[in-house]
Amino acid sequence: MKPTDIRVPDYFHKVVDCQWACPAHTPVPEYIRLIAAGRYSDAYMVNWKSNVFPGILGRTCDRPCEPACRRGRVEENNGAKPEPVAICRLKRVAADFKDNEAIRARMPKPAARKNGKRIACVGAGPATLTVARDLTPLGYHVVVFEADAKGGGFMRTQVPRFRLPEEVIDEEVDYILDLGVEFRGGSRIDSMKALLTQDFDAIFVGSGAPRGRDLDLPGRKDAAANIHIGLDWLASVYFEHVKKIGRRVIVLGGGNTAMDCCRSSRRLGGEDVKVIVRSGFEEMKASPWEKEDAQHEGIPILNYLVPKSFVHANGKLTGMMFEKVRAEKDANGRRKLVPTGEPDVMHECDDVLIAVGQENAFPWIERDVGIKFDEWNMPVVDKITMQSSNPKVFFGGDAAFGPKNIIWAVAHGHDAAVSIDKLLSGEDLRKRPDPGVSLISQKMGIHEWSYDNDITNDERYVVPWREKEKTLKSIKLEVELGFDPQVAFAEAQRCLNCDVQTVFSKDVCIECDACVDICPMDCISFTGNDDESHLRTHLTAPALNLTQALYVSDALKTGRVMVKDEDVCLHCGLCAERCPTGAWDMRKFLLEMTHAGPGCHKHAAQRSAA
Numbered sequence: 001m002k003p004t005d006i007r008v009p010d011y012f013h014k015v016v017d018c019q020w021a022c023p024a025h026t027p028v029p030e031y032i033r034l035i036a037a038g039r040y041s042d043a044y045m046v047n048w049k050s051n052v053f054p055g056i057l058g059r060t061c062d063r064p065c066e067p068a069c070r071r072g073r074v075e076e077n078n079g080a081k082p083e084p085v086a087i088c089r090l091k092r093v094a095a096d097f098k099d100n101e102a103i104r105a106r107m108p109k110p111a112a113r114k115n116g117k118r119i120a121c122v123g124a125g126p127a128t129l130t131v132a133r134d135l136t137p138l139g140y141h142v143v144v145f146e147a148d149a150k151g152g153g154f155m156r157t158q159v160p161r162f163r164l165p166e167e168v169i170d171e172e173v174d175y176i177l178d179l180g181v182e183f184r185g186g187s188r189i190d191s192m193k194a195l196l197t198q199d200f201d202a203i204f205v206g207s208g209a210p211r212g213r214d215l216d217l218p219g220r221k222d223a224a225a226n227i228h229i230g231l232d233w234l235a236s237v238y239f240e241h242v243k244k245i246g247r248r249v250i251v252l253g254g255g256n257t258a259m260d261c262c263r264s265s266r267r268l269g270g271e272d273v274k275v276i277v278r279s280g281f282e283e284m285k286a287s288p289w290e291k292e293d294a295q296h297e298g299i300p301i302l303n304y305l306v307p308k309s310f311v312h313a314n315g316k317l318t319g320m321m322f323e324k325v326r327a328e329k330d331a332n333g334r335r336k337l338v339p340t341g342e343p344d345v346m347h348e349c350d351d352v353l354i355a356v357g358q359e360n361a362f363p364w365i366e367r368d369v370g371i372k373f374d375e376w377n378m379p380v381v382d383k384i385t386m387q388s389s390n391p392k393v394f395f396g397g398d399a400a401f402g403p404k405n406i407i408w409a410v411a412h413g414h415d416a417a418v419s420i421d422k423l424l425s426g427e428d429l430r431k432r433p434d435p436g437v438s439l440i441s442q443k444m445g446i447h448e449w450s451y452d453n454d455i456t457n458d459e460r461y462v463v464p465w466r467e468k469e470k471t472l473k474s475i476k477l478e479v480e481l482g483f484d485p486q487v488a489f490a491e492a493q494r495c496l497n498c499d500v501q502t503v504f505s506k507d508v509c510i511e512c513d514a515c516v517d518i519c520p521m522d523c524i525s526f527t528g529n530d531d532e533s534h535l536r537t538h539l540t541a542p543a544l545n546l547t548q549a550l551y552v553s554d555a556l557k558t559g560r561v562m563v564k565d566e567d568v569c570l571h572c573g574l575c576a577e578r579c580p581t582g583a584w585d586m587r588k589f590l591l592e593m594t595h596a597g598p599g600c601h602k603h604a605a606q607r608s609a610a
Contacts, residue, residue, distance in 0.1 A: 001532050001561075003554040006503065009437045012589040014549060015566050016499045018087060021068035023411035025435075025593050026050035028065055028087055029499040033451060035093055036492035038485070041102045043094035050593065051091075052130050052176075052410050053155075055168045058092025059480065060159055062256075062287060062405040070498050073545075074521070074568055083460035085494050086483075093488040095168070103175075108137040110180030115139035117424050120200040122189050125153025126406045127397030128206035129176045130413025134596045135420065136179040143200075144181055147188040151177060154208055154398075155406065157235045158257070160264050161476040192365040192393075202392050202420045205365075205379075206413070209358040209398035215252065219310030223317035227310060230261045230355030237264055237475065246350025248272040250320055252307060253355030254284030259291065261353040262299045267475045275301045276320075276347065278337065280327060293479070296465075297472065306337065308344060310352065319348040358403045369393075378402065385429040386416040394419060414595055421596035433594035442500055442586045443576075449586055451497055453573040461491045497571045501589050504562055506553045509583040511560065515575035516540060523565040524575060529555070539563055 006012060014020050018028040026047060034043035047054035066072075069084030076082035117140050121128040124146035132142045150156060151173045155164065177183050189195055195203060212231035214220075220227060226246065230253065236242040249270040251262040254277035265273045275294065277284055281303045284291065291301065305322035312318055321344050325337040360378060365371060370390035372380040379388050381400045388395055396412030398404060419429045442450045464481045465471070471479045483491060516524050522541035529535070532550065536543040543550060548567040555561060576584035594600055 001529060001535060001550065001552045003561075004549070004551050006439075006501075006551075009435055009591060011549065012439070012499075012501050013435075013591050015501065016589065016591070017068040017070055017548075018065040018085075018498070019591065021064045022051075023064065023408045024051045024414065025411075025591065026065075027499065027590060027592065029495055029497050030590060031094060032085070032087070032090055032492045032495045033497070035090055036452070036489055036495075038489075040094050040097040041099045041106070044098040044103060045106055047091055047094060048175075051407060052133055052413075053126060053172050053406065054091050055095030055172055056155055056164060057406060058088060058090075058095050058482075059164050059168070060155070061088045061091070061407055063088045064407070070496050070568070071494060074496070074570065081459075086460055086463070086491050089463050089480075089483060090488060090492060092482050093485075096482050097485060097488075107175055108179060110178075111137055111139040113139060114141050117141065117201045118143065118199060119420060120145065120195060120198070120203045122195070122203070122205045123153055123207035123399070124148075124151035124173075124183070124185075125206050125208050125397055125409060126155060127399070127409035127413040127416070128153070128204060129173065130410045131204050131206070131396070131417045131420070132181045133176045133179065134414060134417035136176075136181050138421065138597055140420075142181050144177075144183050145187045145189050146183065146185050149185045151183060151185070153206070154210075157238045158231055158260070160234065160237070160260050162263070162267065162471060162474070162479050163260070165476075165478050190364050192371070193369050196369060196390075196392075200392075201424055202394065204416055204420065205393065205395045205399050206397045206409070207399045209360045209403045211359050211361040212257070212354065213357040213359055215307060215354055215356060217307060217309050219312050222315055223310045223312035225315070226317040226350060227352045227354065230257050230353045231358060233353055234260060234264065237268070242268070244269045246270065248349045249274070249351050249353065250347055250349040251275045251353045251355060253277065253357070254279055254286055254301075255355060255357070256286050256290050257358070258353075258355035259286050259294050261355050262294050263297055264475060265351075265353065266297055266299065266472055270351075273299050274347070275299060276305050276307070276322065277301065277303050278306045278325065280304060297468065302347075304337070305345070311346060317350065317352065319346050320352060321346050358398070360399060360402065384415070384432065385419040386412055387419055387423075387429060391423070414593065417596040418594075418600055421600055425601060427601065433600040435594055436590075436592040436599070438590045439501070439503070439587045440590075442588055449500075449573055451500055451586075451588070452493070453497065453500075453571070453586075454493075455496070455570055455572055456490075456493045458490060458494055460494065461487050499589050500571050500573075500586050502551075502564065502569065502571065502573075502575060503585045503587045504551070504553055504564070505583050505585070506556055506562065508581045509553075509556060509562065510581055511556055511558055512580065514578045514580065515584060518574045518578040520572065520574065521568045521570055523567070523569050525563045525565075526556070526560045527563060528559070529561045535563060539565060541565070543567060 031043040031046040066084040072082035072084040212229040249265045308321040324340045372389040394416045397409035525539040543565040545567040551564040553562040
């Protein structure tokens with residue numbers, strides 16, 4: 001293998017698995033260390049720069065960082081239950097315990113002078129608010145059109161208050177609007193053609209996926225009064241148009257919307273609430289913790305049941321019929337559901353909430369304005385630039401590629417803001433800005449580091465809940481209480497500091513193998529070089545995770561190479577402490593994405609010159 005070039009930003013970025021997995025590339029270990037040090041405001045600002053909504057995401061994020069957490073892999077390899085660091089809930093800690101006045105003082109100030117460019121944003125959800133946050137301080141006049149009176153999009157209208165309090169949304173939306181954004185609440189855009197005729201230099205569409213899918217089954221129209229589309233019903237609950245539901249409720253669907261529907265139903269009078277899905281429990285799209293929360297509140301989840309019809313008596317819903325199925329694989333290995341042959345089963349109910357998926361609705365975008373749509377009636381959007389076939393129109397969030405989650409919408413917003421900034425500066429949109437990268441030694445003395453490298457064996461701490469007897473009586477009382485500072489510190493200590501890298505210098509290595517002897521994970525080897533497939537098999541411990549790189553040195557004096565398996569390294573620093581010549585050093589790697597602004601143009605100019 002060729003020697004590893006650690007100057008390439010993505011090499012160590014991929015080693016920081018949590019940050020690599022985060023669509024917005026939030027520097028997770030950095031803010032977790034700040035939380036452990038009690039520097040909550042600093043931790044909040046690290047988050048705010050990357051993911052824009054720390055308090056909201058600390059409660060609702062889909063947590064793509066946590067399955068990637070090295071802590072889970074290390075524990076699994078040691079035979080323990082894999083328990084990643086509670087990254088998401090630690091984010092909430094930063095929001096809960098920050099100094100609000102200090103945060104206000106550290107927010108960007110409205111631009112003293114406008115640059116003469118006007119940007120229209122459709123919808124005030126997370127993608128749009130990210131675009132506004134990135135562009136407004138640069139002098140752009142950003143106008144946000146929102147059908148509802150307040151900003152936040154589905155974060156406000158579809159996420160229940162018992163998961164996400166209104167005041168948290170107000171605070172983090174206001175941080176953005178107070179930058180000088182022109183917010184036009186109660187202003188629905190009904191025509192893209194009309195919007196294009198207005199004096200805007202670019203348009204960003206972040207209108208979400210506002211339409212829930214229906215089920216066209218026998219009895220649907222007859223019993224329509226008690227059959228509700230989940231997304232619409234949740235919005236009606238938020239606006240208090242709906243304040244109660246029947247005693248027996250069936251929720252159809254296996255995603256997070258279904259979990260919000262069933263838990264909301266329990267709080268609005270539903271005593272016998274059940275979720276029914278056609279797939280297996282493990283195949284449900286809902287996050288594992290969302291399913292656990294529903295079950296904790298006494299809501300059963302019944303699987304492998306395909307809805308056949310709505311049963312009614314003279315227009316009054318009385319139940320649903322379901323066909324029992326099982327999962328099988330066909331000759332090509334594809335999974336399919338086949339009837340078991342057992343009799344259909346009926347489940348009685350007074351109301352049904354349909355939460356079987358979302359789809360985009362673009363009746364307001366005329367098909368003669370230069371915006372191409374694909375066979376699924378979705379706009380054709382460049383996945384790098386977020387630009388549509390009309391060069392001045394950009395999409396992001398669910399409106400771009402269908403339903404995902406808040407953190408993906410934020411990432412889209414950052415990318416779209418870079419593109420708009422470059423477009424209106426006359427630059428090539430596809431020349432993306434390089435991230436900011438630093439690699440700084442953490443050495444304080446011969447055996448002393450500027451970070452706590454002690455590895456705790458604590459299991460993941462559980463976030464406390466309010467008493468179920470209280471929370472099930474209120475649609476607005478928040479269920480999770482969050483970590484207190486003491487537990488937050490203990491949970492933060494579980495982080496393995498994966499951003500503090502082991503950096504090897506071959507020129508001072510004497511090949512004494514002391515680092516090999518002391519490594520608790522057997523991830524360092526000195527061996528003859530080979531092609532990767534063979535090299536992985538004859539290390540001190542085989543490197544089996546092909547998605548994680550090997551750190552390979554140039555040839556040493558004996559002709560051997562140092563090979564380190566990055567997959568299970570604890571970043572404990574014992575190799576650097578043990579090395580008699582200082583061939584190993586612990587260096588903190590920090591990658592910060594370059595957002596719209598001067599850095600975006602500077603990096604592009606540097607690359608062009610090169």
